[in-house]
Amino acid sequence: MTMYLTRFSYTPETWKRLIANPEDRRKAATAYVESVGGKLHGFWYAYGSHDGLTLWEAPDNVSMAAVVLAIGSGGAVTNLETTVLLTVEEAMEAMGKAQGISYRPPAAS
Template sequence: MTGFTLWEAPDNVSMAAVALALSSGGAISSLDTTVLLTVDETMEAMSRATQVGYRPPGA
């Protein structure tokens, strides 16, 4: 069985603590988390991306 939930926490560490507590009981056999960014965080990431020295293979 697969299930999905959406949680909001004050910070990533708090959410990690909840995820660890839920999964440590054994009722959850697999747990994936995805951090969602705010618009401001996304804009900052886009700005920082221009400073990353990545070149695709073969370029």
């Protein structure tokens, strides 16, 4: 299965609700990804450009996209970004394949 890193921010209204009624959102995140055959590996809150991060795996990009679309459509998060993560072996395989690609920069002769 493929690993994914999702970064998100809560809306001010979501923070207001969580402050009034603190909730462990790992349970919800686990249910979302397990519904497509995946697994939550971690859920963290952060200070910076995003309020939180999740690390999860899913069987394929379509399944993970479905999870992210469902979360994003709920209106509680903003700045939702998901990155597909490659293993070192996958990155090395890509580097090997890149050797056979002849790239020409735009407007280069």
